[in-house]
Amino acid sequence: MQLKFGAFMAPFHRLGEDPTGALSRDLELVEWLDTLGYDEIWVGEHHSGGWSPISSPELFLANAAARTRQIKLGTGVVSLPYHHPLMVAERIMLLDHLSRGRAMLGVGAGINPADAYMMGIAAGDQRRMMAESLQAVVQLLEGTEPVNCKTDWFELRDAAVQLRPYRRPALDIAVASPGSERGMRLAGRYGVGALTFAGRPGVPDAPLDGLWLATEDEANKYDKTVDRANWRVAICVHVAETREEALNQVRPGMTRWYQEYVRETIGAPAVLTMGCEVDECQEQKTVIIGSVDDVIEGIHHLYEETGGFGTLLINTHDWAAREQVLHSFDLFARYVAPHFTGALSGLQASQQWMATNRADFSAQGREAAKAAPVS
Structure with a gap:
């Protein structure tokens, strides 16, 4: 087993916090991850709900590119139904050059129905629109001929991106899969990577071991090749010196996030007992929280449950105090990651x-x- 590591930043910030300061701290966290040697960071796109203030991951990552040296920068994700596919391709190619080849394109259908509603998009149309756009985006980014196509919501006429990838042959593309086969099958259809959310607190998802099989099945149908090394799995992780410390550090923040955001803001069909969220998620294995040894064991379990993947992404939350979050990422980079990267073998x-x-x-x-x- 040899893994890469990164972070998935929605981001989540509790209402009441100054948004400008929150964005600055998000950028500081990306710099910290770069200093610690994490491989990549993915940043989300949200337009409503109050908790996630980044509306353009490309703008945020362009700022981050100027502050960092080696960490790869991914859109996690661009909601394809909200954008013309040529604009998606042009923006990510520009970011690829600004970051000297560190850009990655993560795409999805858009997870928040309120965002789609404001744009006049029916929730029932989002996945169809996502599939139509993805086909066009892949052709624009990986093809060499002008693209012509027309749907009921976009048209391309002899369309081509002006910039080619900074590093050939192409930049990384990943399709988001929030607990179902749909995104995994799209990844297989186009021979691109997948980004799966392994643990959604309180939400029963499809077994992880079957998800990659769906990707391979779809790839075979379309004569494409896929690789588990391009499968990214995201889960909430927090590390402290002891299990008790780690649990106590995240318990108040997770309770607040679950009640105020998951239940009261988006109304997700999640079922957890108030005040016992962390303990129940530990039992359900939808989070990995504890000492260094606990986290190493949790990653081994997750790897076996999935059948193998290439990169583990740590979901970023404001569950713990700022210094505790930074310390958790430090402990992970120093004592957890080396067990899975081969750095300790010699x-x-x-x-x-x-x-x-x-x-x-x-x-x-x-x-x-x-x-x-x-x-």
């Missing part, structure tokens, strides 16, 4: 070799000391 082998032969080396040292001339 050090562990060297330590074991020296430990196995320590008696011989000690004897050689003593003999050398005896043989040394007296000055």
Whole structure:
């Protein structure tokens, strides 16, 4: 098992917090992840509800690109029914060049019905529109010929993007899959990556082990190739020195988020007991919260449950205090990630070799000391 690691930033900020300051802290978190060596960050698009103030992930990530050096920057996600596909392709290609090849395009149908309502889009049309747009976007980004197509909501006439990818052959594309096969099958149809939300607190989702099988099944139908290495799985993670500390740090914030956002704002069909949200999610394995050892064990379980994936994304929330969140990402990068990246293999082998032969080396040292001339 060898994994990459990153973060998924909706973001979520409780009402009452200054939005300008919240956005600044979001950018600071991206810088911190870059410093710690995380592989990638995905940033969402939302237009209503009050808790997620980023309406254009491309604008946010362009700012982040100027502040960072190596972390890859993904739209998580651009809601395709809300945009003309040529604009989606042009904006992500511009971000790719501004970031010197670090841009990634995550796409979805749009998860908040209120956003679609404000634009006059029927909720029942979103997935159809998503599929129509994705086909056009993939042709624009990966093809070399002008694209012509017409639907009931967009038209392309000899359309082509002016910029080609900064790094060839193409930039990463991932289709969001919030707990169902629909997005996974679209990823298979076009031979692109998938981004799955592994744990949605209080919401029963389809078993994870069947999701990738749906991707492969669809890929076979369309003569495409897919790879589990391009499957990203997102889940809520928080690390502290002990399990008790970790649980206590997130408990008030998670209760507030669940009651004020999940239940009272979006009215999601989630069922958790007030005040016991963290404990119930731990039992359901829709979060990974605890000590370093707990989190390592949780990632192993998630990997086995899915049958294997390429990148684990940590959902960012304001459940814990700011310094505790930053410390959690630090602990994860220092003590959790190396168990899955192969970074420790050489050090562990060297330590074991020296430990196995320590008696011989000690004897050689003593003999050398005896043989040394007296000055």
